[in-house]
Amino acid sequence: MTGHPTRAAEFIALPQRAAWHDQSLWFVRAKRDKAAKAIPEWESLRDAAAAIKAHTVANLADYLEEFERNAKKLGAVVHWARDAAEHNAIVLKILSDHNVKRVVKSKSMLTEECHLNPHLEAAGIEVVDTDLGERIVQLANERPSHIVLPCIHKKKEEIGELFHEHLGTDAGASDPQYLTEAARGHLRDRFLKADAGLTGVNFAIAETGGFVVCTNEGNADLGVSLPPIHIACMGIEKLIPKASDLGVFLRLLARSATGQAITTYSSHFHGPRAGCELHIVLVDNGRSTVLGQDDFRRSLNCIRCGACMNTCPVYRRSGGHSYNATVPGPIGSILEPARDPAKHASLPHACSLCGSCSDVCPVKINIHEQLLIWRRELVKKGLLPLTKRWAMSIGSAVFQRPWLYKMAGGMGRLALKLLPRFLVYSRLNPWGKQRELPTPPKQSFRDQYKARHGK
Amino acid sequence: MPRVGLFIPCYIDQMYPDVGFATVEVLERLGITVEFPEAQTCCGQPMANTGCTEAAAPLARRFVEIFEPYDAVVCPSGSCVAMVRAHYHEYFHHDLRYDALRPKVFELCEYLVDVLKVDKLPVRFPHKVGLHQSCHGLRELRLGSSSETIVAPFNKAKQLLELIDGLELVEPARPDECCGFGGTFAVSEEAVSCLMGHDRIADHLQAGAEVMTATDMSCLMHLDGLIRRDKRPLRCMHIAELLAGRPV
Numbered sequence: 001m002t003g004h005p006t007r008a009a010e011f012i013a014l015p016q017r018a019a020w021h022d023q024s025l026w027f028v029r030a031k032r033d034k035a036a037k038a039i040p041e042w043e044s045l046r047d048a049a050a051a052i053k054a055h056t057v058a059n060l061a062d063y064l065e066e067f068e069r070n071a072k073k074l075g076a077v078v079h080w081a082r083d084a085a086e087h088n089a090i091v092l093k094i095l096s097d098h099n100v101k102r103v104v105k106s107k108s109m110l111t112e113e114c115h116l117n118p119h120l121e122a123a124g125i126e127v128v129d130t131d132l133g134e135r136i137v138q139l140a141n142e143r144p145s146h147i148v149l150p151c152i153h154k155k156k157e158e159i160g161e162l163f164h165e166h167l168g169t170d171a172g173a174s175d176p177q178y179l180t181e182a183a184r185g186h187l188r189d190r191f192l193k194a195d196a197g198l199t200g201v202n203f204a205i206a207e208t209g210g211f212v213v214c215t216n217e218g219n220a221d222l223g224v225s226l227p228p229i230h231i232a233c234m235g236i237e238k239l240i241p242k243a244s245d246l247g248v249f250l251r252l253l254a255r256s257a258t259g260q261a262i263t264t265y266s267s268h269f270h271g272p273r274a275g276c277e278l279h280i281v282l283v284d285n286g287r288s289t290v291l292g293q294d295d296f297r298r299s300l301n302c303i304r305c306g307a308c309m310n311t312c313p314v315y316r317r318s319g320g321h322s323y324n325a326t327v328p329g330p331i332g333s334i335l336e337p338a339r340d341p342a343k344h345a346s347l348p349h350a351c352s353l354c355g356s357c358s359d360v361c362p363v364k365i366n367i368h369e370q371l372l373i374w375r376r377e378l379v380k381k382g383l384l385p386l387t388k389r390w391a392m393s394i395g396s397a398v399f400q401r402p403w404l405y406k407m408a409g410g411m412g413r414l415a416l417k418l419l420p421r422f423l424v425y426s427r428l429n430p431w432g433k434q435r436e437l438p439t440p441p442k443q444s445f446r447d448q449y450k451a452r453h454g455k
Numbered sequence: 456m457p458r459v460g461l462f463i464p465c466y467i468d469q470m471y472p473d474v475g476f477a478t479v480e481v482l483e484r485l486g487i488t489v490e491f492p493e494a495q496t497c498c499g500q501p502m503a504n505t506g507c508t509e510a511a512a513p514l515a516r517r518f519v520e521i522f523e524p525y526d527a528v529v530c531p532s533g534s535c536v537a538m539v540r541a542h543y544h545e546y547f548h549h550d551l552r553y554d555a556l557r558p559k560v561f562e563l564c565e566y567l568v569d570v571l572k573v574d575k576l577p578v579r580f581p582h583k584v585g586l587h588q589s590c591h592g593l594r595e596l597r598l599g600s601s602s603e604t605i606v607a608p609f610n611k612a613k614q615l616l617e618l619i620d621g622l623e624l625v626e627p628a629r630p631d632e633c634c635g636f637g638g639t640f641a642v643s644e645e646a647v648s649c650l651m652g653h654d655r656i657a658d659h660l661q662a663g664a665e666v667m668t669a670t671d672m673s674c675l676m677h678l679d680g681l682i683r684r685d686k687r688p689l690r691c692m693h694i695a696e697l698l699a700g701r702p703v
Contacts, residue, residue, distance in 0.1 A: 009646035018650060026629070033602065042605040311603065313633045317650050350644060352637030352651070353504065355594035359603035372542075375506030384506055388639075392502045396510035399465070399497040400517065409469040430642040434649040435680030438470045445463050445472035449479075449491050 003346025008318035022316040024152060029310045031259025032360070039251070048248050050364035053301040056239055057291060063206040063239050064282065070209025074271030076278040084114035087283045091116060091198070091231055092123055094279050098229055100125060100195040106213065106220035107131040108200025109147050109304055110233050110283060113326045116198075127198075128190045130219040132183055139166045145320025147327055148257045148306035153319050187219070197223035201234035202303070203249055204280075207242050210270040211280070214253060214263040221267050230272065231279045236287050237300040249303060252362035256305040286339055295373045299334045301363035308357035308367055314350055323347060330357040330367045337374055345383040348374035406446070413440035460525035461489040462560070464535045464672070465497040471672050477699035478531045478563055484699075485571055489529065494521050500538040504638045508545060515539075515546040519553050527570065528560045531695045533592020533670040536562040541595045562596055563695055564670055568611040574618070578700030581621030585664030586613055586694075587655065587678070588631035589671035598670060602630045612670055612694055619697060627658040636677040652681045656689060666690045668697055 012018045036042045056063055068078045081087035087110075095103065103120065105111065105127055117127045117138075129138045133150035137143060139162050144150030151159070160174035169182045199220045204211040211232060213220040224230040240246065254260040272278035290296050309315045309329035320328035325336040325344060333347035348371045357367040378384050398404050416424065417440050425432040443451075459482065463475045482489050499514030518539065522528045530536050539560050547553035567573045592598040592612075599610030616622055635641070635651025642648075656678060659667050665688075669675050672693050679691040690703055 005644050005646070008644065012646045012650055022654070036605050039605070313635065313651050314644070314647050317647050317654075348506075349640070350647075352590070352633050352635055352640045352644075352648070354590035354633035354637070356590075356601070356603060356631075356633065359594055359601045372504065372506075375504070376508050377506070379506040379508070388505060389507060392505050392507035392510045395497075396499070396502055396507075396514060399499070399514050402494050402496055405465070405496045409465075413469060430645040431680070433645060434684060435652075435677065436683040437680065438676055440470060441472050443472065445468040445475035446491070446493060448472055449475070450493070 003324070004318070004322055004350040005346065007322035007324065008314075008350070011319040011322050012317065018317045018319070020155075021153060021319055025310045025316045028149075028258060029307075029360075032256055032307060032310065033259075035255040035259040035261065039255070045248060045252055046362055046364050049252055049362060050298075050301060052240060052245050052248060053363055054298075056241055057237065057297060057300050060236065060239065060291065063241055064236060066206040067204055067209060067239060068282075070207065071271075071280055072209070074209045076209070076271055076280050079279060079281045081281055081283045081285070083285045084283075087114045087233065087281055087285065088116050088119040090281050091233065092120060092125075094229065094231060095120065095125055095196055096123070098196065100229065102126045102128070102190070102194050103196050103198055104128050104130050104190055104194040104219075104223040104227075105198040106200065106215060106223050107134055107150070108198065108233055109327060110200055110235050111198065112144065113285065114233075114283070116233075128187070128194075130187055130191070130217075130223055131215070132180065132217060135183060135187065136162065139163075143321070143326070145328065146306060146309055147304050148309075153321065191222050191226060194223065194227045196227050196229040196231065197225075198231045198233065199224060201232050201238050201280075202253070203246055204234055204239050205241075205243050205246065206239055208270065210243075210268055211238075212246065212250075213267045213269065214250070214265065215267070216258075216260075216264045218265045221265060224269075225273075228276045229279070230269070230276065231281065232269070233281045233283060236282050236284055237302075253303055253305050256307040256360070256362040290338055296334065296338065296370055298365050299331065299338075299370060301365050302331050302335075303363055305362060307360045307362065311356045311360045312351075313354065313356070314352060318350070323350070330371065331365065334367065334370045334374060337378070341378065341381055341383055345378055348372075348378060406444070409444055413444075416440045456488065457526040458524070459487050459489045460522050460528045461491045462495065462498075462522065462528050462530035462535070463491065464530065464532045466676070467531065467672050470676070471693070473701075474531055474672055474693040474695055477693065477695040477701060478529070480699045481563070481567070481695060482529065484577070485567070485573065487571070490525070492521050498535045498538045500535060500542075501638055503538065503542055503545075512546045515543050519543075519547070519550075519556055522560070523552055523556050526559065527566065528556070529563055529566045530560070531563045531670075531693060532672065533562045533589050533596050533598060534673060536560055537591035537595035562592055562598060562670060563698075564592075564611045564615055565596065565598055567698070568614055573615065576615070576618040576698060578698070579620040580697055580700070582665045582703060583623045583625050583663050584616065584666045584668055584697070585625050585627055585659035585662055586610075586616060587634060587659070587667055587669040587674055588612075589669045589674045590631075590633050592670045593631055599631075615698060616668070616694070622697070625659070625662040625664050627655075627662045627664075629658055632658075634674045634678055636674045638673075641677055648677070649681060652678055656682060656687060660687065660689060664689060666692055666697075666703060668692050668694045670694050
């Protein structure tokens with residue numbers, strides 16, 4: 001199968017890259033463990049979060065309308081977007097109506113999902129991502145490789161080169177403090193010149209009409225505090241019913257994401273600043289379809305903490321770009337095939353079904369089970385290679401007939417014993433590339449058992 | 456006397472018969488007579504995990520027919536038991552026969568700990584042993600607490616290994632990371648699979664393990680394949696072999 005396996009093998013072929021990537025992310029996972037352990041009621045918090053999400057999603061239409069009413073009362077303008085194209089058109093129209101030329105944007109996976117930046121840039125608008133990691137990948141003309149740590153695939157030396165080229169830092173400089181100061185100066189200039197600020201939304205609260213944006217760099221606040229227009233883009237699943245629910249999620253989010261007790265900034269927005277405009281764009285883009293699917297509904301619980309990526313032994317060793325997706329890693333391998341199953345057919349198989357993601361998930365999404373269900377869906381859609389389907393059908397036919405199974409097993413063991421090594425370990429045998437096959441015994445268990453019991 | 460059916464996974468039957476006999480011996484020493492129903496072949500997991508549920512369904516139905524007469528079914532594989540207990544519901548919607556069989560299917564360690572309440576084992580194994588936590592046993596059967604969940608720690612396999620005279624358990628730095636076998640994943644994602652395996656082996660070696668054990672022979676087949684190719688000083692033995700008192 002091409003797709004993820006090929007790209008993963010390319011990442012692993014880079015000397016030491018996979019080991020270093022794995023260790024960096026395992027370090028984050030270990031920090032998460034420590035932070036979670038500090039909370040005796042951690043598992044109850046997960047239960048509560050999953051229950052609140054299940055309730056919200058079951059009553060989503062009502063809560064969305066409640067949110068819209070309350071947000072309007074606070075003076076916000078609320079827009080509804082059916083898909084990415086509508087979202088992009090709405091944002092562009094707001095910006096064009098105000099003759100906006102420069103936009104600063106804090107991290108928003110939704111705008112990545114909708115490919116907003118190229119859409120605005122094509123209309124002559126400059127978009128600057130202000131999250132440091134996002135700015136780095138933007139300068140490198142790449143996409144984020146992780147939803148919380150967008151440039152985790154890059155070493156500081158590579159960032160030094162990039163900054164030398166784009167920001168004029170000293171050649172060969174790779175001191176993180178120096179590079180961060182340079183980025184800070186560069187971004188301050190963009191903040192001051194911006195005509196509009198864009199943010200994502202971590203949690204929108206139906207009962208108040210307000211919303212919360214979590215950042216560690218304060219870049220969302222900076223980006224929307226100076227310009228007269230704030231546009232907040234949110235997937236419709238970001239809703240929670242009450243302000244009192246927020247505590248549950250804020251306690252889970254940062255601990256799961258980075259092992260912090262709370263994000264440095266949890267900024268609450270209730271309507272526009274005096275004399276300014278606040279636009280909220282509610283985006284469906286396939287979410288209501290997932291809402292209608294029993295098997296996949298729980299994937300809407302996702303709060304984009306990235307814990308499943310940090311814990312995934314496959315993600316850690318294959319890098320985010322190997323998924324070729326907006327959201328990489330375990331949860332992305334559920335979300336992305338929902339949008340384009342043919343393009344992302346290899347993703348549900350980029351998983352050893354170890355289940356670590358399901359156990360780490362703060363909102364209790366049964367991620368590895370949904371990946372398994374996706375494999376079934378791929379077969380139904382004809383997206384599993386025929387050779388594999390045939391192999392499984394033949395296997396099943398053999399296993400349904402004990403005599404045939406016995407015969408096939410005996411022949412297999414004999415072949416393994418008699419065939420010359422170069423045939424067994426040919427290029428057609430991926431098992432044997434780095435591994436030995438087991439040494440076949442003379443007799444199977446069943447044959448020996450029968451002999452011993454004299455039947 | 457309960458009537459206990461022995462469920463031997465197909466690859467153990469064909470490639471690792473002694474793991475099957477070690478299982479029989481452990482149980483017989485505890486006074487349990489087992490029967491091996493010869494009609495059994497495969498639980499259907501390879502098909503199910505590839506998404507080929509139509510190919511898996513007849514194997515699931517066969518399994519229930521073959522094992523429903525028994526009071527208990529015991530198997531030296533957490534993964535195959537997890538297939539039956541956690542994934543067969545797809546093939547049996549509110550089926551009384553499956554519902555009756557489901558709670559009677561046990562992985563070997565959980566049968567020894569939960570049903571037979573084993574608190575001593577008359578065997579000796581004077582070696583440093585690393586326990587590899589096979590994922591399906593750990594996270595689907597909950598044979599132990601996983602490192603992700605914040606619960607009081609427990610581990611049924613470890614509990615049994617601690618009863619073995621002379622056996623010294625060593626602790627890898629990452630307590631329960633996947634070895635990368637994953638069924639067809641081992642070949643379809645060969646590069647990632649082998650790197651995961653190499654990392655587990657290195658972790659157990661740095662912890663000082665002479666022998667790596669697990670509740671699943673499939674993980675060990677993959678790890679042993681890497682170990683033998685690279686000639687690393689580490690042996691792989693199924694936990695049933697240790698519990699039966701097999702030497703290295």
